[in-house]
Amino acid sequence: MLLKGLIGATLLALLARGFFEAFIQRTSTLQRNFPLVIHFRYWLEKMGAPLRQYLFLSDTAERPYNRTTRSWVYASSKGENNVIGFGSGVDHNAPGTVHLMPSLFPVRTEADHEDFALPPLIGKNRKHPYQPQSFFNISGMSFGALSANAVRALSGGAKKAHVYMSTGEGSMSPYHEEGGADIVFQIGPAKFGVRSPDGALDEKKLVELASRPQVKMIEIKLAQGAKPGKGGVLPKAKITEEISRIRGIPMGQDCHSPNTFSEFSNVKGLLEFVDHVQKLTGKPTGIKMVGGTKQQSEELAQGISQGEVSPDFIIVDGTEGGSGAAPLALADYVGLPLREGLTQMDNALRKYGVRNRTVLIASGKIATGGDVVQALALGAEMVNIARGFLFSIGCIQAMQCHTNHCPTGITTQDKRLQRGLDPALKSERVANYAKNLKKDLFMMLHSCGLKHPGELTRDHLTMVVAPGEIRSLRQLYPYPDDAEAVLAAQWQNIARGENAA
Ligand SMILES: Cc1cc2nc3c(=O)[nH]c(=O)nc-3n(C[C@H](O)[C@H](O)[C@H](O)COP(=O)(O)O)c2cc1C
Structure with missing residues (x-):
């Protein structure tokens, strides 16, 4: 009934x-x-x-990251078997496929050999220069875009793996400090954490923040690959009381950061701002940018060459980079891909003779040893990785970062979803991933007869440009005319133990 x-x-x-x-x-x-x-x-x-x-979808078809890449990160993070059986699934003759050139005489690798090569010292003219310990580090992702447990897991893992972690533009949270990792404090146009009520830079707050021993460098974010020309967006669903307090923003409405700094609008102004922050904090200060026209990169390099001021590092973010929330139009159409943006900036700095006054850092869909090798060969001294590290703490590429419904508790402020993410366990996975990435990086270097990542050049890589046609990346992305001399100088520096800086 x-x-x-x-x-x-x-x-x-x-x-x-x-x-x-x-x-x-x-x-x-x-x-x-x-x-x-x-x-x-x-x-x-x-x-x-x-x-x-x-x-x-096949193992290599999925985007942004295919299953082969994600499975490698998952296995590496869990300390599981990450080698493959039977053979490669890559179509080696497909246009766009990149290959590293092996040597007839690889560097002998001892079974328990540790590689002690270090990236360049950053900010050698600052009061507190910084010696990074790793060639790859955690790219800026703000607390707000990320959950507290995700930040805890990343900072704890970063500490264990001796990699640094950028705060992203959401200011420093207690969770960044809790893990104890080296921190790069990012200042975006909204200046969260170091802003005065009228939106200007609060120098007192910046000096206080920068004086904390854990804060090693300052990163001024001009742009991010996924959304150049647009400020950060934090949907209101993700703004908790704590985030509103840390950032100094109201609850109940989406938080749109300004898309550009009010302090400058040209290269001269930018360099003055960099100089100001360097002097205020005494810490290495650099910029994060996205590649645009060649003329623009050259203007920046020329500006550096005409004075005493230089950003201590320049991060070139590729348009393929990720974001917590980005407009499709900007993510899909605006900005140079990493290869083009990076080589263009590297060339511009070489052309104006200022390559040794800054350290180039690359980011944009880098997750495996091969990705790291490629960026270093194209001109970077180091790389930043965001989403690769998110995979290590359990990201399944659900593409829900902007909704507050991330099922893995990483990009959500929903306490129920965050509960599943155990920061202590996941910090181990971050460290495992970093350890395996380093292992692969040096294994690949040894395979082509090199000991230091600074020895990699565009000659070491080739790309299939059409079936049966292969070019070296040096042919595809030529160095400026005097590159031989610059390369030779770099090699001498490495041999003298001065790294590439
Ligand atoms: C969830 C998330 C949040 C991010 N937040 C920031 C940010 O606050 N500031 C920033 O400069 N970049 C931010 N990014 C971009 C990354 O720092 C990086 O530039 C970009 O994702 C490229 O790295 P990837 O391809 O390894 O992810 C964010 C990316 C993600 C996925």
Whole structure:
């Protein structure tokens, strides 16, 4: 009797809903034309992405990161077997495929050999120069975009692995400090954490923050690859009381950071601002940018060459870089990919003779040893990695960072979802990933007869440009005319133990 009643009530509700969709509502054409049944299509549409990811896409087809890459990071982070059997799944003759050139005589690798090569000292003219310990480090992702547990896991893992971690533009949280890792404090145009009520730089706050021993460098964020020309966006769903306090922003409305600094609008002004922050803090201070026109990169290099001031490091972020929330138009259309942006900046600095006054750091979809090698060969001394490290703490590429519904508790402020992420366990995974990445980096170097990442040049890589046609990356991305001399000088520095700086 009860069952009959329930079935009757359900049918009545469906009938009423169908009538509403077909005759009353006007917003959806499909619901007016195909009432009720259209919801099956909506459901299939929603389930399409995860179904493709789990069942239908091949190991190398998925984007942004394919399954082969993600599986390698997952296995490496868990300390599981990360080698493959039978053979490579890469189509080695497909245009765009990059290969590293092996040597007839690789460097002999001892079984328990540790590589002690270090990246260059950064900010050698500052009061507190910084010696990074790792060629790859954790790229800026703000607390707010990330959950407290994610920040805890990353900072704890970074400390164990001797890699540094950038705060991203959301200011420094107690969770960054808790893990004890070296911190790079990022200042975005909104200057969260170091802003005065009128939006200017609060020098007192900056000096206080920078004086903390854990803060090793200051990163001025001009732009980010996923959304050049747009400030950070923190959807209101992710603004908790704590985040509103740390950033100094109201709750209940989306937080849009300004897209540019009010302090400068040209190279001269930028360099003055860099100089000001360097003098205020005494810590190495650099910029984060996205490649645009060649003329623009050259203007920056020329500006550096004309004075005493130089950013201590320049991060070139590729348009393929990730974001917690970005407009599709900017993510898909604006900015140079990493290869082009990086080589263009490297060349500009070489052309104006200032390559040794700054350290180039590359970021943009770098996750494996091969990715790191490629960026270093193209001109970077170091790389930053964001999403690779998120995979190490359990990111499944659900693409929900902007919704507050991240199922893995990483990019959500929902306490229920964060509960599943155990920071202590995940910090071990961060450290394991970093250890395996370092192992792969040096294994690849040894394979081509090199000992120090600074020895990598564009000659060491080739790319298939068409079936049967292969070019070296030096042919595709030529150095400026005097590159031989610059390269020779770099090699001498490495041999003298001065690294590339
Ligand atoms: C969740 C998330 C939050 C991010 N937040 C920031 C940020 O606050 N500041 C910034 O400069 N870049 C931010 N980024 C961009 C990364 O720092 C990096 O530039 C970009 O993702 C490229 O690295 P990847 O390709 O290794 O992820 C964020 C990226 C992600 C995925």
